[in-house]
Structure formats: structure tokens, C-alpha cells
Amino acid sequence: MTATLRLASASPRRRDLLASIGVSVEVHPVDIDETPWPEEAPRNYVQRLARDKTLAGAVGSRLPTLGSDTAVVLNGEIFGKPRDQAHAAEMLEALAGNTHQVLTAIAVSGPAGLLECCVTSRVTLRHISAAEIDAYWATGEPADKAGGYAIQGLAAVFVAEMQGSHSAVVGLPLFETAALLSRQGVPLWSGAGVAVP
Numbered sequence: 001m002t003a004t005l006r007l008a009s010a011s012p013r014r015r016d017l018l019a020s021i022g023v024s025v026e027v028h029p030v031d032i033d034e035t036p037w038p039e040e041a042p043r044n045y046v047q048r049l050a051r052d053k054t055l056a057g058a059v060g061s062r063l064p065t066l067g068s069d070t071a072v073v074l075n076g077e078i079f080g081k082p083r084d085q086a087h088a089a090e091m092l093e094a095l096a097g098n099t100h101q102v103l104t105a106i107a108v109s110g111p112a113g114l115l116e117c118c119v120t121s122r123v124t125l126r127h128i129s130a131a132e133i134d135a136y137w138a139t140g141e142p143a144d145k146a147g148g149y150a151i152q153g154l155a156a157v158f159v160a161e162m163q164g165s166h167s168a169v170v171g172l173p174l175f176e177t178a179a180l181l182s183r184q185g186v187p188l189w190s191g192a193g194v195a196v197p
């Protein structure tokens with residue numbers, strides 16, 4: 001199938017989510033600095049990263065391009081991907097027994113210009129023992145996930161409640177993504193796009 005979208009992402013989850021709504025992509029990962037600016041609000045941070053990924057990814061392509069960023073936020077603090085086991089354990093200890101936000105921003109460049117949106121979901125994790133945190137790290141699942149857990153994976157047993165967009169927590173809010181892609185003329189499973197809300 002011919003690609004109709006350039007995906008400025010190395011995330012297999014984002015590619016699979018787009019495939020699930022019938023969008024075939026050309027994968028074109030980009031490497032950008034993901035350091036938050038001092039005092040940068042979490043929402044501004046994820047939106048800036050999504051935009052930077054999109055703009056870097058679009059270079060040299062005539063296809064519409066999508067970039068995205070997901071961050072876990074607890075009490076205003078941004079939790080990205082774990083640096084190592086100790087960092088992953090520290091994040092999971094802080095998240096366990098609490099409700100945090102998961103922010104996912106997307107940006108799509110194309111004929112309609114640069115379109116952006118940000119989706120906030122709320123996730124409550126149950127208490128997690130130190131032994132469980134160690135065992136979870138050993139599975140390899142937390143290593144490349146914001147906040148050091150994957151709602152779609154083994155960590156589902158820790159998730160007491162989720163409000164918002166499940167697909168956004170996994171990496172791409174499909175409802176909002178479909179709307180932005182339609183505005184850029186990218187066909188979805190129907191071949192004709194969806195009505196713009």
C-alpha cells in the first residue's frame with residue numbers, strides 16, 4: 001500500500017495505532033532534544049516536542065507529516081522515559097497509589113498548514129510493592145515508556161482507573177488524530193476520511 005503519511009516517530013505503537021485506522025505510513029524517526037525548558041508547563045512541553053518532531057520529520061517530503069509526544073505528569077512534574085532501572089523505580093513508586101495525568105500532543109503538517117492538539121487523560125495506579133517494581137523492570141517493558149509503564153501491557157494489572165483516551169496513553173489519540181488527518185486530506189479506513197467535528 002502506498003504511504004499517505006510520513007510518521008516522524010520511532011514508536012512502533014504509533015505506527016500500529018495508525019495502521020489500526022487504515023493509515024499506511026512511511027516511518028521517518030527524528031532525533032530532537034527532549035529536555036524541558038525551565039518552568040515550562042507540561043502542556044506547552046509536549047506540544048512543542050510534537051511540533052519539533054513534525055517540522056524536523058517533514059523536511060524533504062511532500063507527504064503530510066505527523067509527530068507526537070507523550071508525557072506522564074504527577075503534581076506538575078514531567079516524567080519522561082526512564083534513564084535506568086533506578087529512575088524507573090523512582091517514577092513507579094511516585095505514581096503508585098496516586099492519580100496522574102498523561103498528556104499526548106500531536107502535530108500534523110500538510111496542505112492545511114500545521115494543525116495541533118493535545119489530549120489529557122487521567123490514570124490511577126494501585127499500590128505496587130518493591131518486589132513488583134523489580135519484577136516489572138526485569139520484563140523490559142518499562143524501558144521505552146513515559147513514566148516507566150505501559151497501560152497496554154503487563155502494567156494493565158496496576159491500572160485501577162483510566163479516564164480519557166486509552167489510545168492517547170498508548171501514544172496517539174485516535175479520535176483527534178483522525179480529525180486532523182482528514183483536514184490534511186489523508187484517507188482513513190473508509191478511503192474518504194471522516195467528517196471534521
Ligand SMILES: Cc1cn([C@H]2C[C@H](O)[C@@H](COP(=O)(O)OP(=O)(O)OP(=O)(O)O)O2)c(=O)[nH]c1=O
Pocket residue numbers: 008009010011013014029030068069070071072081102144145146147149150151152169170171
Ligand atoms: C504512559 C505510556 C506511554 N507509552 C509510550 C508512548 C510513547 O511511545 C512513549 C513516550 O515517549 P515519546 O517520546 O512520546 O515517544 P517515543 O520516544 O516512543 O517515539 P518518538 O519520539 O520517536 O515518536 O511511551 C506507552 O506505550 N504506554 C503507556 O501506558
